[in-house]
Amino acid sequence: MTKILVTGGAGFIGAHVTDRLIKLNHEVLVVDSLKTIGGIPFINRKCKFLKGDITSKATLKKIKKWKPKIIFHLAAQSCSETAYDNPKEDYLSNGMGTYLLALLAKEIKVKYFIYTSSVSVYGSKLKNNITEKSTIEPDSIYGISKYAGEMFVKQVLYKTKIKTAIFRIFNTYGPGENLNFLRKGMVSIFCGYLWKKKPIIVKGSLNRFRDFNYIDDCTKILTNTIENKKLKKNELFNLSAGKSFTVKKLIFEILKTNNKNKYSIKIQKGTQGDSFGYHASNKYLRKKFDNYKFISLKQGLKKYFNWINKIPNKKNLTNYHPLKIKND
């Protein structure tokens, strides 16, 4: 049993990561400001929970007192589109917050620091087969702040004895996303319209393309990191399934999963900071994680709708968090 801090542990990915760490018998402290975007906020009853902001001195002091041995740092303003609503908050959480947490990790000498970065750091110029060595050229507020976070991890921790792993996550989808929030997570947005029985609104071209990974795969990769003996002291990975899908094909698969041949789709103007397309090579990740096999988009959507179709059309999804259903 290891003492593990999960920042952002009440958010979409963080809640799943927390749950798996608890199942693996670790003692988990979740620190979260509960400003969750796109996920249904969920606090696992089996973890210690501290409501707080990672940029606040009082919060950092409490973390220091608890003395985690491992930090999973997921807390972030996590949406590219909403970053434009409040760029200062985006930078403070993602850039400054990561700097402060890395300094704390150094001071209390944690063993491992795992940081969830984003595909957004590559910017919108790159397209197919992005590798970890591809040029970094963030051109969105969110991409810039997530990359600032990476640079702080490097600057503060690379020369210490602390192991680090940075994951540039590509679009993750699955149960636990907030289907009422139609500004983050392409898969969740389209599924949300279907769940609400409303026309699917596509902002931008149907030919845009993405690389999607299912939440269970993302969770397993992140949590397997700490026991993975193949990893070097400082690692950097693209976390993606490595398959490219156009928006058109994604919508086709979503409709097919629900046995719908026809559905109303409305195309609107694209959003600021949105990339036309990206697709990653996950060769390095798979090499280091025993040839990890990601589930297909078809399988992932099936699992996603097994959950979605059980939820009545309500505004508040709190009681329908998949982990609440599973753990209660």
Ligand SMILES: NC(=O)c1ccc[n+]([C@@H]2O[C@H](COP(=O)([O-])OP(=O)(O)OC[C@H]3O[C@@H](n4cnc5c(N)ncnc54)[C@H](O)[C@@H]3O)[C@@H](O)[C@H]2O)c1
């Ligand atoms: N979901 C994706 O597809 C995706 C893709 C790329 C990167 N990521 C990264 O993965 C991580 C998790 O994303 P998510 O989709 O679960 O987002 P999320 O918004 O659901 O979760 C983030 C959590 O962090 C918390 N938080 C935000 N700012 C905070 C602060 N200053 N102090 C304390 N808590 C704070 C929020 O309340 C939220 O619960 C983020 O770092 C995000 O940038 C996610």
